[in-house]
Amino acid sequence: MGYLMNRESGNCRKLLEALDALATGRNIRLSAEHWRAELPPDEAEHAMVCDACRAALEEFAETRNALAAMKVEEAGPWFTARVMAAIAAKERED
């Protein structure tokens, strides 16, 4: 399958590029079929007929689903004040 990256097929290459361009669906689990429908028509059709590209699409969906539970950190309410205080302290030090 790896061989998809090395293949000269323009369609396979376009499909991979289209997959890389799909927006991130954070915290949402979606099927390969859903993602296929999000692809441009030519690439969506190609994914139906090319085994390697179908597998790439499935891997794409599996990975996104697996990572959906990943925690996304956010700054706490005091963070900006903490940074500015640290800058002031460092300036005093120097």
Place this chain on the structure above:
Amino acid sequence: MARVPKTEALTLRQLGKPQTGGTFARGEEDRELVKRAQKEDKQAFETLVMRHQNRVFAVAGGILRNREDVEDIAQQVFLKAYFSIKRFDQRAAFSTWLYKITVNECWDLLRKRKVRPLVFEAELSQEQTQAYQASSEQSDGRPDTSEQLAARQQVEELMSCLDERDRTMLVLKEVQGFSVEEIAEIMEINANTVKVRLFRARQKITERVRRRRGAER
């Protein structure tokens, strides 16, 4: 209840720019803020911190697993940015420059510790487990539920098949929504290399997911 300190940072209205959400407009506003910060305007820098802090946290959080480390690194990133902003020539976007500092700071920390950042609860003592769970608090201080913790533990296990570089790339792409080109710039590698490595990382993750599914049957 603790009060959030009143900030004197500039609002977009004070900047005299329309409050548009587009990437281009955001980039233009950043450029103006950077110019002012380069002239030692602290309010402008404070506004830059507010605009980018969540993304810096998200990027660092994708590489490090401990909330305290993420906070320390995020602070370090903005300190570094503040004290080197005069040398930043604005050829790249401020955000790209900042995220590049973030990734490098995270990797430096991991290198300094010379330990794999990934630990599983099963390998920890009771004391360490409590510390791990405490570090898994949400940013508002509420602890994660046990289901959330278990799900995250599973993600960590899956990701353990990737090296740090591939893990970072995958998180930047699939969780944070960076484009291949942005990742290439942040990590200072060729965009084609990013594509190939992402492709292989997805294969590895899928293989693990399927193996786990097979074992559960």
